[in-house]
Amino acid sequence: MKYYSHLDLAKALWVHHLQEKDYVIDATCGNGHDALFLAKRIPKGKLFLFDIQQQALEATRTLLEGEFPSGAPHIDFFHASHEDLSIAAKDQPPSLIVYNLGYLPGSDKKITTTASSTIKSLESALSILAPEGAISIMCYPGHPEGKRESEAIFEFLPRLDPGLFAIYQCQNYCKNNAPFLIWIKKTTL
Ligand SMILES: C[S@@+](CC[C@H](N)C(=O)[O-])C[C@H]1O[C@@H](n2cnc3c(N)ncnc32)[C@H](O)[C@@H]1O
Numbered sequence: 071m072k073y074y075s076h077l078d079l080a081k082a083l084w085v086h087h088l089q090e091k092d093y094v095i096d097a098t099c100g101n102g103h104d105a106l107f108l109a110k111r112i113p114k115g116k117l118f119l120f121d122i123q124q125q126a127l128e129a130t131r132t133l134l135e136g137e138f139p140s141g142a143p144h145i146d147f148f149h150a151s152h153e154d155l156s157i158a159a160k161d162q163p164p165s166l167i168v169y170n171l172g173y174l175p176g177s178d179k180k181i182t183t184t185a186s187s188t189i190k191s192l193e194s195a196l197s198i199l200a201p202e203g204a205i206s207i208m209c210y211p212g213h214p215e216g217k218r219e220s221e222a223i224f225e226f227l228p229r230l231d232p233g234l235f236a237i238y239q240c241q242n243y244c245k246n247n248a249p250f251l252i253w254i255k256k257t258t259l
Pocket residue numbers: 097098099100101102103104105120121122123126150151152153170171172173174175181182183184187
């Protein structure tokens with residue numbers, strides 16, 4: 071490995087943070103790579119997957135079936151926008167909510183997360199997050215909507231109560247418009 075990507079750093083934090091009974095939301099499941107990584111770490115918990123594209127959900131289902139051939143009852147799929155992710159928090163609040171923003175690799179780049187849907191989703195995510203929970207956001211400022219979305223996130227984050235949340239940013243400082251990770255950690259009151 072030449073350098074750590076934003077995804078390597080996110081995964082290291084997920085592993086550090088997660089317990090096997092945790093409830094987790096993947097707010098943009100895409101091709102399912104993040105979902106597979108998460109599902110293996112919470113065998114006694116639950117994973118809720120969201121995407122607005124049926125083809126993304128199918129790709130994720132296929133990938134997960136390869137790993138769990140006899141079924142994975144701890145995984146639920148929602149063909150819905152991440153703005154509606156509170157529907158996944160009825161039984162237990164999630165201790166991790168993961169966003170890998172942008173468009174489905176190898177697919178229509180016009181179908182992408184947007185500043186408006188992502189901010190609405192983050193507001194909802196913050197309201198359902200478990201005490202000591204975390205939100206992981208992978209952002210891609212290298213394409214036009216990703217840039218708008220990143221700017222909207224940077225306008226949104228200072229509104230959070232610093233007594234309740236710690237916010238971290240990881241980005242390769244040597245690259246222009248490099249993807250970056252935001253990690254929001256909720257503290258206990
Ligand atoms: C970069 S991909 C996610 C990659 C994925 N986590 C993986 O491991 O393969 C971004 C995904 O966000 C989805 N998306 C776009 N807008 C969305 C929304 N409002 N709610 C949920 N998913 C959305 C896209 O369809 C796309 O599949």
